[in-house]
Amino acid sequence: MKLKNQFFYTLRQEAADEDSVSSNLLVRAGMIKKSSSGVYMFLPLGLRVLKKIEDIVREEMINAGSQELLMPSLIHEEIYEKSGRAAAFGPSIFKLNDRYERPYVLGPTHEELFAIAAKMKVNSYKDLPFNIFQFQNKFRDEPRPRFGLIRVREFIMKDAYSFDKDMEGLDESYSKMFEAYKNVFDRLGINYVIVKADTGAMGGHLSEEFQAVCDIGEDILVMCDNCDYASNLEVAEVVSENSEKGVEVEIEEIHTPNAKTIGELEEFLGIHGENFLKTLVYKVDGELIAFVLPGDRQANEVKIGKMFNALTVELPEPEEIEQGTNGVVGYMGPIDLGIKVVADTSVINNKNMITGANKKDYHIKNVSVPRDVKYAMSGDISNIKEGDKCPNCGGNIVFKKGVEVGNTFKLGTKYSKALDLTYAAADNTLHPVVMGSYGIGIGRTMAAVVEQSNDESGIVWPMNIAPYKVYIVVIKNTDEAQMEAADKLYSELNALGIDCILDDRKERAGVKFKDAELIGIPIRVTVGRGISEGKVELKKRTGGDMEEVAVTDIVAKIQEIVKNA
RNA sequence: CGAGGUGUGGCUCAGUUUGGUAGAGCACUACGUUCGGGACGUAGGGGCCGGAGGUUCAAAUCCUCUCACCUCGACCA
Numbered sequence: 171m172k173l174k175n176q177f178f179y180t181l182r183q184e185a186a187d188e189d190s191v192s193s194n195l196l197v198r199a200g201m202i203k204k205s206s207s208g209v210y211m212f213l214p215l216g217l218r219v220l221k222k223i224e225d226i227v228r229e230e231m232i233n234a235g236s237q238e239l240l241m242p243s244l245i246h247e248e249i250y251e252k253s254g255r256a257a258a259f260g261p262s263i264f265k266l267n268d269r270y271e272r273p274y275v276l277g278p279t280h281e282e283l284f285a286i287a288a289k290m291k292v293n294s295y296k297d298l299p300f301n302i303f304q305f306q307n308k309f310r311d312e313p314r315p316r317f318g319l320i321r322v323r324e325f326i327m328k329d330a331y332s333f334d335k336d337m338e339g340l341d342e343s344y345s346k347m348f349e350a351y352k353n354v355f356d357r358l359g360i361n362y363v364i365v366k367a368d369t370g371a372m373g374g375h376l377s378e379e380f381q382a383v384c385d386i387g388e389d390i391l392v393m394c395d396n397c398d399y400a401s402n403l404e405v406a407e408v409v410s411e412n413s414e415k416g417v418e419v420e421i422e423e424i425h426t427p428n429a430k431t432i433g434e435l436e437e438f439l440g441i442h443g444e445n446f447l448k449t450l451v452y453k454v455d456g457e458l459i460a461f462v463l464p465g466d467r468q469a470n471e472v473k474i475g476k477m478f479n480a481l482t483v484e485l486p487e488p489e490e491i492e493q494g495t496n497g498v499v500g501y502m503g504p505i506d507l508g509i510k511v512v513a514d515t516s517v518i519n520n521k522n523m524i525t526g527a528n529k530k531d532y533h534i535k536n537v538s539v540p541r542d543v544k545y546a547m548s549g550d551i552s553n554i555k556e557g558d559k560c561p562n563c564g565g566n567i568v569f570k571k572g573v574e575v576g577n578t579f580k581l582g583t584k585y586s587k588a589l590d591l592t593y594a595a596a597d598n599t600l601h602p603v604v605m606g607s608y609g610i611g612i613g614r615t616m617a618a619v620v621e622q623s624n625d626e627s628g629i630v631w632p633m634n635i636a637p638y639k640v641y642i643v644v645i646k647n648t649d650e651a652q653m654e655a656a657d658k659l660y661s662e663l664n665a666l667g668i669d670c671i672l673d674d675r676k677e678r679a680g681v682k683f684k685d686a687e688l689i690g691i692p693i694r695v696t697v698g699r700g701i702s703e704g705k706v707e708l709k710k711r712t713g714g715d716m717e718e719v720a721v722t723d724i725v726a727k728i729q730e731i732v733k734n735a
Numbered sequence: 736c737g738a739g740g741u742g743u744g745g746c747u748c749a750g751u752u753u754g755g756u757a758g759a760g761c762a763c764u765a766c767g768u769u770c771g772g773g774a775c776g777u778a779g780g781g782g783c784c785g786g787a788g789g790u791u792c793a794a795a796u797c798c799u800c801u802c803a804c805c806u807c808g809a810c811c812a
Contacts, residue, residue: 179762180773181762182747182773186741186747204804206804262812310811314808377812645770646770677773679771681772683772707771
């Protein structure tokens with residue numbers, strides 16, 4: 171591309187309405203522009219990056235045996251009713267009516283449509299397995315879009331779906347996709363980890379997430395400092411030592427005025443958090459249930475939801491709790507609370523604990539869980555903490571933050587059953603098809619790369635996905651020798667398939683250098699006064715010194731850098 | 736959905752308290768000087784101040800309603 175008369179601009183100042191490094195740089199580089207909250211335009215330069223990421227993903231998907239197709243965005247709401255996901259997605263789903271008031275949605279994800287499409291093809295076990303994918307815009311009405319392309323309401327996702335006759339087949343299809351995903355993120359040069367995750371609204375048996383490690387990540391990655399254990403916080407198992415703690419003594423009431431939180435109690439009594447029983451009331455599918463866990467741990471709503479196979483787990487309003495239980499908010503305790511109590515596994519043997527007295531300004535001490543707490547169920551309902559023991563090897567748990575750029579689900583038969591996608595086995599009996607689904611957020615991946623790869627001058631694109639590989643700066647566009655040499659280099663590189671920008675604008679050199687750096691082009695060639703001696707200058711975006719290179723060698727040199735990148 | 740904040744030229748912002756003919760920097764145009772790391776000078780162009788009502792002789796400024804965006808929380812594949 172020759173810059174003159176192209177849709178190309180850069181901004182010198184940060185955008186007022188962007189909140190992350192990546193979104194600011196992408197906006198300043200003229201690659202994207204916010205259109206409304208959580209909705210972005212992709213401008214020419216940004217679109218090139220997006221397409222390059224798509225190309226890599228597409229290549230790996232096809233290599234893994236998947237076929238590309240394209241589904242609509244506009245979908246009858248009915249099919250999400252059938253699968254039960256209209257409720258699961260709730261208000262995140264964009265809804266609209268057609269002129270006859272028939273309800274439609276803008277597809278938030280496409281398991282249903284793919285299952286329906288698969289019915290066209292699948293009759294017999296001989297029709298399985300197969301795998302199909304698409305790049306398509308998804309719509310999710312996020313309560314709070316943020317971080318530029320990272321959490322948006324309309325986004326391009328590559329979604330693939332596998333169809334198998336049984337779990338063994340799914341395992342095989344799944345591992346093919348899993349390998350393809352590793353190839354994709356390796357080629358993109360992303361620093362990522364793969365973690366076990368919650369299946370959430372997707373349902374199914376297993377979910378793993380590909381998480382780009384970076385500080386603005388909204389997911390907490392639970393890692394072990396000793397082995398390769400990696401999990402999303404949502405599902406990381408807490409290994410309870412289950413040891414007995416303390417001796418049994420008579421319960422005693424203690425006066426604790428205005429000490430409502432564990433923190434306040436710790437200060438008031440001078441006792442550490444783990445000696446308290448924290449009692450939280452959640453509304454699980456509408457029912458108030460109390461959860462008892464150690465004072466120094468956070469409740470895990472995903473685990474709670476799973477325990478009850480619930481659609482919603484929410485914290486009720488304080489008034490609602492006090493109406494529905496015998497407790498007083500701030501002084502809640504599990505004894506005689508009047509509702510179902512669930513105990514975290516780690517507390518069921520504890521004695522000599524402090525908990526709320528269900529009475530304003532009072533707590534009770536010497537509570538023995540086995541003796542005093544009548545719990546209906548127990549299980550792992552808390553979040554793992556840094557410093558906890560690794561469930562795998564006993565090493566120490568550490569946290570990192572991640573952006574989920576890809577995920578893989580073993581769906582099983584959830585959608586095939588709901589939508590009646592069945593096949594005839596060899597014995598002529600009907601069985602539901604076993605499905606898997608596999609997503610990669612293309613725009614989010616683009617943002618994650620920028621988030622991980624930038625410096626004070628701007629973006630640093632990896633060679634693979636840079637919008638252009640070479641940026642040719644012509645110092646003086648009125649100098650014929652310079653223009654001629656630059657033009658020649660430009661056409662030679664293009665002929666070799668090395669896409670480049672020729673900056674032929676009437677700008678001062680400094681402006682061109684700054685722009686080249688801001689938009690992150692990996693190689694910069696400067697054609698300037700050295701041309702009289704047959705020399706140009708070469709500089710890599712990733713650093714290193716500027717190098718003088720003979721015009722006759724420059725193409726070969728660039729080819730080499732591109733090849734070795 | 737709760738709390739708070741912001742909407743003024745393409746961009747980043749001042750002006751609003753105390754009503755009186757719309758400003759700055761960057762960007763843009765012309766000319767001159769400069770010319771290898773976001774140049775300088777001079778002269779210009781461009782905004783009915785998010786929108787709708789209202790108060791007033793007079794509203795960017797005060798009042799009411801509304802829309803959009805942002806932050807924190809709730810929520811979130």
